[in-house]
Amino acid sequence: xxxxxxxxxxxxSAGSAAGAHTPKKRVFRKAMSDLIGSKxxxxxxxxxxxxxSFARLFRTEASHAKPxxxxxxxxxxxxxDASVDSRLLLSGDASGKxxxxxxxxxxxxxxxxxxxxCEVFGVDLSFDSTLLATGDASGKxxxxxxxxxxxVMRIDCGSAVRGVEISSDNKLLATGCQGGSAxxxxxxxxxxxxxxxxxxxxx
Numbered sequence: 001x002x003x004x005x006x007x008x009x010x011x012x013s014a015g016s017a018a019g020a021h022t023p024k025k026r027v028f029r030k031a032m033s034d035l036i037g038s039k040x041x042x043x044x045x046x047x048x049x050x051x052x053s054f055a056r057l058f059r060t061e062a063s064h065a066k067p068x069x070x071x072x073x074x075x076x077x078x079x080x081d082a083s084v085d086s087r088l089l090l091s092g093d094a095s096g097k098x099x100x101x102x103x104x105x106x107x108x109x110x111x112x113x114x115x116x117x118c119e120v121f122g123v124d125l126s127f128d129s130t131l132l133a134t135g136d137a138s139g140k141x142x143x144x145x146x147x148x149x150x151x152v153m154r155i156d157c158g159s160a161v162r163g164v165e166i167s168s169d170n171k172l173l174a175t176g177c178q179g180g181s182a183x184x185x186x187x188x189x190x191x192x193x194x195x196x197x198x199x200x201x202x203x
Contacts, residue, residue, distance in 0.1 A: 071101050071108075079122055083129045090132055092120030098134045100146065110149050114142065122176070122203075126166040131187075133173060135161025141175045143187055153190045157183065162203045176202030 071077075075095030082089050082103070089103040096118040100109040114120050114136045122135035131152065132144040137160045143153040159179030166173055172193070173185045182202045183195040 069103050069106050071099070071103070071106060073097060073099050075119075078120060081123050081125050083125045084127060085129075088125060088129055090123045090125050092123040092134060092136075094119045096120060096136065098123055098132065098144075100132065110146075112142075112144055112149055114140070121160060121162045122164040124164045124166050126170050127168040128170070131166055131170055133164040133166050135164040135175060139177070141173065141185075143173060153185075153187055155185060155190055155192075157181070162201060 071089065071091060073091055073093040073095070074097050075093040077091050077093050079092040080089060087102065087104075088109070089101045090098060091101065092098045092114075096114045096116055098112040098114060098120050100112075101107065102109060112132070112134065114134055115138055118140075119137040120134050121137060122133075124133040125146075126132070130146050132146050133141065134144070135141045135157075139157050139159050139161060141155050141157055141161045141164055142151060143166070144150065145152055153173070155175075157175050157177050158181070159177045161175050161177055163176035164173065166187075171187055173187050174182065175185065176182050178201045180198050180200050180202060181195055182198055184193045185191065186193055
């Protein structure tokens with residue numbers, strides 16, 4: 001199926017489009033990071049995922065393609081995100097689970113249950129690694145406490161959540177949805193602060 005990959009520049013005060021262009025790759029993470037001032041990950045690891053039940057990690061400086069770690073989950077691995085210091089990795093899978101890993105050892109630290117038969121399409125680790133965010137096929141976006149695994153905030157976005165991003169101060173969450181909306185939420189109040197209609201699925 002064809003997916004539009006147009007990226008828009010938005011006026012945050014009005015929620016109106018100021019311009020648009022069409023990049024070669026999906027741009028949700030960069031656009032939302034710029035909008036809410038989120039982190040830039042340390043790219044000392046490169047991840048590979050797909051319809052298999054594991055994520056492979058590679059060193060970006062290595063000239064060979066041999067993986068250094070394989071992290072096996074319960075279902076097909078659909079998304080991954082690494083912490084800024086590369087000490088943690090968060091994955092989401094087709095079984096409705098999000099898993100926090102220690103990538104160097106392959107140790108599973110915690111497993112979060114997003115719902116039965118509920119694919120996890122988007123994950124994000126906060127800048128300080130204290131919060132985790134997931135977006136799933138049921139339209140829920142959830143912010144979790146990384147230490148306890150408890151739910152900090154859960155919101156219904158109306159359609160499958162394809163991308164999530166936590167701001168660097170942990171106060172905001174950005175979501176991108178299959179239905180074509182991109183929104184910014186207050187983590188403390190679970191309140192939508194702004195929303196943009198993009199016309200097609202937002203990753």
